[in-house]
Amino acid sequence: MGLVQAVVGAVGSALADQWKDFYTIPDGLPATAALFAAVPRGTNAGRGSNTRGSENIITNGSKIIVPEGYGLLLFQDGAITGFAAEPGGYEWRSDHLDSQSIFAGNGIVSPLIKQSWERFKFGGQPGSQQAAFFVSLKELPENRFGTQSEIYWDDGFLGTQVGAVTRGSYTLKIVDPILFVKNFVPARYLQTGEVFDFTDMDNAAAGQLFNEVVGSLAPAFSLYTNDPAKGNRITKLQQDSLGFAQSLSVAVENAYQWKSDRGLAIVKTAIVSIEYDENTRELLKTVQRADALAGSRGNSNLQASVAAGMQSAGENSGAAGIMGLGMASGMMGGMGSLQQPVTPAAPAAPAAADDPIARLTKAKEMLDLGLITQADYDAAKTKALGL
Template structure:
């Protein structure tokens, strides 16, 4: 009975596999799909008879259409035999016996008898495995990251350790599909009907990438904020999606070899939020006050501060002068105090450790050309404890 079933299956499968197939992308793919098998279109608008071909055999002459933004990987018995990155229609050609077809010049003897006998040896199944897979060459969105507690890094501009909780997302790009499939994609996804998706919570390989990104955030923040080309400003990260992505990609490449071993890079990032710890918030406030005393805006602020100080001093001096003349004691008897000379009160010396006084004096000396900008920056850093 088994031999009869094998013979019937071998002949029936051979006949079905003589038809040319038309392969394309499956329906209902999510936008985050990275790798999936090409599927034959057995019917179109209710027409078509090629519905019983083997799932692991591609007949010679079959056509595979590659859409924009995708690459085509060809497999023969588990090995990658070809790759096409340009969109368009491609024709399958193989020397494997199972791919021969009477419609492509295989002849009745080669295409039917030899294939049927070969498949009979394997219980009616074709003794080969051929497959075509599409791999996305686009930026794959919605890969999220986030930290449960503060991460810390050394910040060059603040000259201190900075801590923050951060959340955001990044886009991935497959830059070497062959490396990606050979070194990273589990064999589970190299089967018909399977879709490799980086955002799939059940995808253990994708979860590994998430953990590696979270572990790379602190050194990536440090690399970005200590790069003079990026202005050494922590507050610029949220507006520089490409710049921070380059820092993050460089860190994960250095630690985990994403590009060289897996064919992956981080293309762009979007930081949704950065929640600094209390110490960092105080440091940022101090830096903002220091920035207000520098440049053209600093001159305006300094002039306003001096004017307010003069007005306040004048008001205090007037009250003190009246009290010195004895008017506040009541009656005209206080006028006798006018006959005695009254010494003018000595101006109060600014406190030696007052940072505002130090910065104000240094700013005046800078504007007068007595010191350089570097000298002023040194005084500012010392006065603010940076």
């Protein structure tokens, strides 16, 4: 009885696989899907007849449609035999016996007899495996990262180690599909045709990428803030999605060889939040105050302070108001705003020698006048900030 069943199964499967198929991407595909099997359209509004063909056989003459933004990978017995990146329609052609079809110019009797005999040896099953997979060539969004505790890196502008807790997301792109499939995609996705999605929480390979990105954040921050072309400012991170993506891509490549070993690259980043530790917050406040008093901005701030003092003096009556107005006028005269001569005021008390803001402001003025070098100013800044 088993022998009869094998013969019937062999002939039946060979007959079903004579039909040409029409392959394309599956319905309801998520935007984050990276790799998935091409599916045959065996029916069309109930009119199709090819409903019993083998899942792992592609008949000669079958059409495969490659949409925009996707690449097509062809497999024969587990090996990659072809790749197409251009959108359009393609026709399957193979010398393998299981792909022979009476509808593709391979004869009428010979393909059916030979296939039936070969499949009889395997209990009615085809003795080969052929498959077509689509791989996304688009940017794949919603890949998230985040740290549970502070990460630390050396900051070139602040001249010391800083720390922060951060979270965000990045877009990923498959830049070498063959390398990606050979070296990274687990075998079960190729065997079952299950959708490979980087955002799938059950995808262990995607989870590994998350851990590697988190481990690369500190080196990426260091690369970004120590790049003179970016101004060495940590505060630019959240506005520079492409610039930080480049630093993060370099960091993961240096540590884990994403591009050279896996065919993957980070394209864009979006940092949702950065929460600095207490020491870093204090440093940033000090630098912000120093910046506000430096150069032309310092003059503008000083003039605004004088104007506020004059307004306050005008609103007050009596000696206190007159004194405030006189002090404001003297300061404005010292800046050249008043042209008439004034009685020289008593020399102002010298600023406290240990005032870091005053020393840093003076050093910035000397730098702007060309009296000291940038290196001298950086040394003065480091000393004034106590770094």
